[in-house]
Amino acid sequence: MKLILKKAKVLDASSQYHKQTVDIKITKGIIEDIAPEITQNDYQNIEFDNLHISNGWIDTSVCFGEPGFEDAETLLNGLNTAAKSGFTQVAIQPNTKPITDNQAQIEFIKNRSLHHLVEAFPIGALTKKSEGLDLADLYDMKNAGAVAFGDYNCSIANANIMKIALQYVQDFNGLVIAFSQEDSLKGKGVVNEGVAATHLGLKGIPSLAEEIAIARNLFLLEYTGGKLHIPTISTQKSVKLIQEAKAKGLHVTCSVSVHHLTLTDEKLSDFNTNTKVLPPLRTEQDRLALLEAVKDNTIDCITTDHHPVNIEYKNLEFDLAHFGTIGLESAFGALNKVLTLECIIEKLTFGRTILGKQKSSIKQGNLANMTLFNPNTSWVFDTKNIISKSKNAIFINEPMQGEVYGVINNNKISLNNNERK
Structure with a gap:
């Protein structure tokens, strides 16, 4: 070159x-x-x-399907998409088939992405098959190249499992990712519980479902120590909980998605299933609180939460459609409407610090x-x-x-x- x-x-x-x-x-x-x-x-x-x-951007949450869901996305095309979208590094979620919950699966992703322009950082599942019952082989995955451990869009219902995970990973400076959602409160909800859901006749997911799970996980972190990352927060109260935890000196970081910074549940008016995401689009009040939290560094990084879903799983009634949206291609153009350039670059590069990767500099x-x-x-x-x-x-x-x-x-x-x- x-x-x-x-x-x-x-x-x-x-x-x-x-x-x-x-x-x-x-x-x-x-x-x-x-x-x-x-x-x-x-x-x-x-x-x-x-x-x-600027320094190359990093996305801390992408789903690329392979192995198992190559019809939705492949590793190679996913990495090419990231490059065309401005990202030089991506952390790949473990929601593959089979779930990325062992050393061999981590090595598969590393080997398949070797020598690509975009560096792939595999996230290992926190529990076997992401079922929330038993811890996966965390240490072996760490040695194989896993940058963190979490079950994508799955909350750990068993508090003891989360406690043990936070304690165990400290032996090798591991990072636990805790998607936070109380499933019993979510129930069969598909959108934010509020005026928009009522008008559309759709079952709602209350903000409390996210906030009570975050509060529990932060209490566990205070008890165990260690490092915790809370991805894709979406509510005003979630911001306050994390502010309080950081003020206590807890080692917690968090992210927010591009779509939660730029869109609200008013986007649901035409029943477009591409707007069905998890956590759901929230209110304008929540969106503004998230923007302020980005600016005051309560929120550490921004992710696209890129999640390809095949048309047959989106071209359904809203209740039946799968959650998820792609977001790499639109990330910069959407963020640049609501944040300053300096802030965007800071939040699209800070993921290296969270994942323990070397910072770059021009x-x-x-x-x-x-x-x-x-x-x-x-x-x-x-x-x-x-x-x-x-x-x-x-x-x-x-x-x-x-x-x-x-x-x-x-x-x-x-x-x-x-x-x-």
């Missing part, structure tokens, strides 16, 4: 070139030089309108791990913008602000066509 990025505005608070427009020379995947202008004939010049660059001598983008273009998200095999996108027909040009990582580059018609 021999590249020169021309007239790139750097957005990296850890770099001396932060907010400067410079040329960047990259040789064999290493940042060799940064200067106001660089010219070298045997190098490929990369030029885009209003080019901005400095001479460092590996080039970068996202290239333009924050100023306006467009409407359409099916033609979907790279995923499944098309269950919650943001179809939504206006977007800003677009991704491509990514550089692992001595490779992926650039987008970026022709929007």
Whole structure:
């Protein structure tokens, strides 16, 4: 690789070139030089309108299906989708078939994604088959490359199992991911319990179902110590609970999805099953509280919670349709409407800290791990913008602000066509 990025505005608070427009020379995947202008004939010049660059983005929650659900998504196409969407690293959920609950399954994902531009970080299931009954082989999975342990969109009903997990992983500095939902309160609910659900005649999931589970898990964390990550919080009260836990000094982090920051349960009005997500879209009051929590760092990172679902599981009555939306392709364009660029980049890169991965920085001598983008273009998200095999996108027909040009990582580059018609 021999590249020169021309007239790139750097957005990296850890770099001396932060907010400067410079040329960047990259040789064999290493940042060799940064200067106001660089010219070298045997190098490929990369030029885009209003080019901005940041450290490569990481998504802490994606589902890629393989093995077992290749009809919904494959690892290779999922990683390609992540690259085209601006992500250089992704943490892959264990909801495969079989469930990723052992060393062999972790090694399968690592080997299948080896040498790709996008680095794949497998999340191991916390319990065997994600059934919530017995702990999975956590230590073996850690040694094989698992970055954390959690059962995707499954709450652990047995408090003792969660307690033992938090205690056990401390022996090898492991991270427990606790999707928080009290299933007995969720019942047969499919959307947020509120005015929208009543108008539509749909069974509601109360905010309390999330909040009581978070409160329990935080009490357990206070008792055991260790590290806990709470993914995709969705309510105002959840924010307050995590604020209080952090004030106590508990080692807890949390994420929020792009769609919970940008959409509300008013989006449900046409019974579009692509809006059926877990946790459900909440109220405007909740959305605004989540945005404030992102800004004041109560919420540590933003995820797409990318979850491809085949059309036969979405093209059903709302009650019967599966939960989930894809979100990689629309992430930046949606976030750029509600948050500042600096905040977006911070929250799309902080996942490395949560998962214990090395931070990157745009400095001479460092590996080039970068996202290239333009924050100023306006467009409407359409099916033609979907790279995923499944098309269950919650943001179809939504206006977007800003677009991704491509990514550089692992001595490779992926650039987008970026022709929007």
